[in-house]
Amino acid sequence: MVALVAVGAFAARWSLLDWLVASDGTVRNVMEGLSWPATLVALVLALTPIIRRQLGLPSEESGDRGANALGQAVVLDTANPLVGRALHLVDGRLPEVEQVGLLQLRVKPAIDTHSDDGSDLPPYVERDLDQDLEWAIAEGGMVLLHGRAAVGKSRAAVEALRRLRPHDPLLVPRDGQALRELASAGLVPDGAVVWLDDLELYLGTAGLDVALLQRMCPSGGTGRTVVVATMRDEELVRYTTAGTAGSEEGKTIERATVDLIAYIQGRRRIPVAGALSLTERKRAEQMGGRDGRVRRALDAQEGFAEYLAAGTAMMDRWLIGDGPLFLVGQALISAAVDCRRAGYHKPVPTSLLNELHHHYLPPAWRHRDDRPSITEALHWAHQPVLGASSCLQPRSSNTDLASDYLLDRAQAGQSLLPEKVNDALWPALLHVVDPADALPIGFAAYREALPDVAQTAWERAATATTDALTPLGVLLDQQGHTDEAEQLYRRAIDAGHTDALGFLGLLLAQQDHTDEAIEHLQRAIDAGHTDVLRSLGLLLAKQGHTDEAEQLYRRAIDAGHTDALGSLGLLLARQGHTDEAIEHLQRAIDAGHTDVLRSLGLLLAKQG
Known part of the structure; x- marks a missing residue:
């Protein structure tokens, strides 16, 4: 399914040729007397095997073949497949x-x-x-x-x-x-x-x-x-x-x-703890004489590493200040943090922050014409704090990324941002991101109980990746659109997403297609999805296959799914194994499954 595209082939070859044909090079002197196009072609053909050996790649005769997640062959082009996929390459190879x-x-x-x-x-x-x-x-x-x-x-x-x-x-x-x-x-x-x-x-x-x-x-x-x-x-x-x-x-x-x-x-x-242990402090104290930053960090209230990373200072720069430049810069940072809270962790276009920052300004400043320019505010937000990181980090192609420290504090409720992402951000963000990047945005919207936004995001993502089919199917299933959900599950299964097997099995069970439901749930379990063990057990128990159901419940419990404790307890009670039934029902209750409280009460009353 995955096709590896030859990225950077021409860049890699022309870089080598630039060296070969330097103005004072022997190769260039020879080429001056020959036909340039013919010589270049000959050079590329001659150097291709050398390039491949230097990169540690198989010869062209053997072909570059691997297998994707579904076991299908992946054929690579003759160019360096590391380029564009691996960072920090050295001469086209993985660095040490x-x-x-x-x-x-x-x-x-x-x-x-x-x-x-x-x-x-x-x-x-x-x-x-x-x-x-x-x-x-x-x-x-x-x-x-x-x-x-x-x-x-x-x-x-x-x-x-x-x-x-x-x-x-x-x-x-x-x-x-x-x-x-x-x-x-x-x-x-x-x-x-x-x-x-x-x-x-x-x-x-x-x-x-x-x-x-x-x-x-x-x-x-x-x-x-x-x-x-x-x-x-x-x-x-x-x-x-x-x-x-x-x-x-x-x-x-x-x-x-x-x-x-x-x-x-x-x-x-x-x-990794934020505060140093006693032994770690002793080690740091021994280094304090060599570096004053270490010595000062030992006395910092926020924690050793957080002080060194200027974490508290970055929060102060974002949250504390006054004046037009601060307000506009703060709004830009807040918009960038909210983009990350909305599930988009790549650098965002500066133009998007310009569009969104009005929603993060105090109401009195939103329509004023004498605000500082975006350029001035970005320069303020880009400045490193105490020589460390900046609140808003400039990236290539006019994009910016909010500090993950600020994101961490915002997610913990320790910032000026409200609990929910600004409503205006979702459509604006989805409009500019690549379709595949809409997938995590959908998950973030779903967590914020915004099913319409999640559906829009996953529908857009589904145009670029089959990863969106299962979550979109689950959402439509929850909304009662079972026919559409079933189609999405089947498409996901055809694309190799085994997580859709369980969801389809549960949907078929609700529609009383029991045999097909059992088939799909068993396939999901065979693929390693233990979360449907109990569901398959319930279906088999309903058909009278109590031994198989009991085994599935016990496997689910061993896998950490405490909801199977109650199911096993009820099954054991029906079989007359009262003491063991009571034990499992009590464990279910201790795990928070209050739905079996009455059943345990009935068993205990029966025992007097």
């Missing part, structure tokens, strides 16, 4: 870990950091978590560091990689789809380091899921490939909540994402 600077890997600049490569960042203070982090990196597989924004997640991870894997190839994919394309084509070398800062940007059926992770890092294998990721706690809680029984969000959010987050457990899920 030590060749990429800290700031390039999105480690936040600290106060009074003036170098472009981060060489004058404060010295790294060893964290207590380093032991677990180094173990996970040495073992291979995936490790996730999580915590609030600006607590040192990225710095800890990158420092560990530089200590342990300085010369290994580093893959920083453009996005989740690029990672899937490269991995499916066999272009993630064994022993590579895959860096996914802000993991949520790389997830989903079009990006990283459990199957893709296991392909890159097979369990029990001899490979050393490691995937190192970071995630803010706000995002992690959202996905873990979506995976719990009874969660409304869990009914629409991509099951692949929820399953991956659940897959990363134990020592591979590392919390």
Whole structure:
């Protein structure tokens, strides 16, 4: 399904030719006496095998073949497939870990950091978590560091990689789809380091899921490939909540994402605290004499890493001030933060912020003609705070991105923004983003109980990606449009999205198409979707297949789905296993399933 496009082919070849035909080069002198077009053609043909060998690619005779998520062949063009998919390439190849600077890997600049490569960042203070982090990196597989924004997640991870894997190839994919394309084509070398800062940007059926992770890092294998990721706690809680029984969000959010987050457990899920431990403070105190920033950070109320990243100072710049320039600059920042709250985490066009910022100004200032210009206000918002990050970060092509620190605080309710995203933002944002980028915007709108906006977003996304079919089907299903929902589920299944199997099975069960419902629910379970184990058990129990139903309930309970506790308890009660029935009904109640309170009461009354 996924076709890898030859991106950057001409750029790569002409760059090499520029070197070859330099004004003082031998090749140029020869070419002066020959036909230029013929010579260029001959050079390209002659150099193609060399280029391919330098990039570590198979020969053209063998072809560049991989397999996509559905096992279909992916054929790459003869150009360098890394270009446009992997960042920070060196001579067209993946760089070594030590060749990429800290700031390039999105480690936040600290106060009074003036170098472009981060060489004058404060010295790294060893964290207590380093032991677990180094173990996970040495073992291979995936490790996730999580915590609030600006607590040192990225710095800890990158420092560990530089200590342990300085010369290994580093893959920083453009996005989740690029990672899937490269991995499916066999272009993630064994022993590579895959860096996914802000993991949520790389997830989903079009990006990283459990199957893709296991392909890159097979369990029990001899490979050393490691995937190192970071995630803010706000995002992690959202996905873990979506995976719990009874969660409304869990009914629409991509099951692949929820399953991956659940897959990363134990020592591979590392919390990063905002405050230093006693042992960490002692290490920092020993460094305080070498760097005054470290010494001052030890006394900061907001936390060691947050002080170094100027987090509180950035919040003060956004929230505290007066005068026309401040008000317009503040409105631009607020609009950019709201774009991220609305699910769009890419840089937004400056023209969109110009259009939206009126809605974030005080009413008295919205129609005044003497406001500062957008250019002046952007310059104010772009200024680094205390030499660290800026509230609004300028990006290429006249785009801007709000600081994730400000986003983190806004999502925690610690900003001037109201609980809900501004109503005017949704249609304006959907109008300018690419269709595929409308998918996460739909999820954000759904969480804010805006089904019309979510439907618009997913309908637009569905024109570019089949990932939108299942959530759109669920939304229409909830609205009673079952025929349209069924069609969408079937289209999603045909496109390889196994999460739609369970939803279609449940819809068919409601329509009393029991046999077909059982078939689809079983296929969903076979594909690893344990959330429908109980549903299949209920159908089989209704048909009198109590043994199979009991097994399914127990499997669901083992998988953490507490709603199956009550179902198993009721089944056991009907079979006369009263004591075990009481035990499971009590566990269901303890897990918050109050619907079985009466049933437990009846059993206890029966026992006197």
